[in-house]
Amino acid sequence: MLRRRSGTPATGPGNPVHPWVVPCQHDAMDARTLSNGTLWLSPPTVHDIDTITACCREPSIGEWTTMPVPYERADAEKFVFDIVTPGWADRAPTWALRPAEHGPVLGMIGLGPLYLPRRDRDTAEIGFWLSPEARGRGLMTQAVDLVCRAAFDLTGFAFERLEWRAIIGNHASAAVARSSGFHYEGRLRGGGVQRGVRRDLWVASRLHTDPAGPADGWPPGV
Numbered sequence: 001m002l003r004r005r006s007g008t009p010a011t012g013p014g015n016p017v018h019p020w021v022v023p024c025q026h027d028a029m030d031a032r033t034l035s036n037g038t039l040w041l042s043p044p045t046v047h048d049i050d051t052i053t054a055c056c057r058e059p060s061i062g063e064w065t066t067m068p069v070p071y072e073r074a075d076a077e078k079f080v081f082d083i084v085t086p087g088w089a090d091r092a093p094t095w096a097l098r099p100a101e102h103g104p105v106l107g108m109i110g111l112g113p114l115y116l117p118r119r120d121r122d123t124a125e126i127g128f129w130l131s132p133e134a135r136g137r138g139l140m141t142q143a144v145d146l147v148c149r150a151a152f153d154l155t156g157f158a159f160e161r162l163e164w165r166a167i168i169g170n171h172a173s174a175a176v177a178r179s180s181g182f183h184y185e186g187r188l189r190g191g192g193v194q195r196g197v198r199r200d201l202w203v204a205s206r207l208h209t210d211p212a213g214p215a216d217g218w219p220p221g222v
């Protein structure tokens with residue numbers, strides 16, 4: 001479940017951002033820019049604020065995430081300045097999905113901290129959304145694949161476990177998680193709070209040892 005993160009972990013204090021590389025089709029790139037030649041992921045910037053605002057006003061995004069409804073321009077400003085920027089300095093990176101290296105924002109994907117109850121620094125929660133115009137083309141599955149490679153890279157973020165959580169009934173998100181190698185683990189009753197209302201969640205995970213590609217074992221109807 002994509003959460004509004006209030007400042008979170010890419011590389012912690014004493015662990016400066018280093019130019020680690022993610023294998024991709026053409027060049028070695030650092031973690032801030034990931035690409036498979038079709039899709040580009042890079043941090044959202046101040047220039048993306050109007051597009052993010054327009055995208056996040058789309059009802060299906062509010063329906064399945066904890067983002068504010070109604071979504072105001074100030075929410076996108078807060079996201080870029082208070083979540084994205086500190087997140088990259090604290091092992092909680094956010095990337096915008098783009099159709100070209102400097103193209104417009106199509107969606108967002110990020111890794112946030114998990115507290116169990118103290119922060120588990122080897123685990124992150126993955127969250128994402130796509131504008132409706134960009135859906136139905138498998139772009140989010142490609143983005144999750146790129147982010148998983150970066151997340152598990154031992155010379156980079158080196159996470160051991162990524163967790164996916166979604167409000168029960170979010171079949172499109174579950175399809176992305178399943179296609180991206182996440183293994184279904186069950187339901188968390190009242191596991192999340194969406195704008196003041198406690199919601200049941202589905203939960204799945206991918207470990208650094210799990211292969212990419214569709215995972216087995218998802219129950220019918222999820």
Ligand SMILES: CC(C)(COP(=O)(O)OP(=O)(O)OC[C@H]1O[C@@H](n2cnc3c(N)ncnc32)[C@H](O)[C@@H]1OP(=O)(O)O)[C@@H](O)C(=O)NCCC(=O)NCCS
Nearest residue numbers: 001060061064128129130135136137140166171172173175
């Ligand atoms: C989740 C999201 C990123 C998926 O985007 P997408 O991959 O382009 O969506 P698609 O339309 O291609 O659907 C992906 C899969 O879900 C399936 N799907 C889509 N809508 C569905 C629905 N209502 N019921 C069941 N399956 C659905 C598609 O058939 C597809 O399956 P496939 O991979 O086996 O072909 C997008 O729907 C979204 O941004 N939703 C709103 C925000 C959100 O839910 N974020 C995730 C929070 S956990």
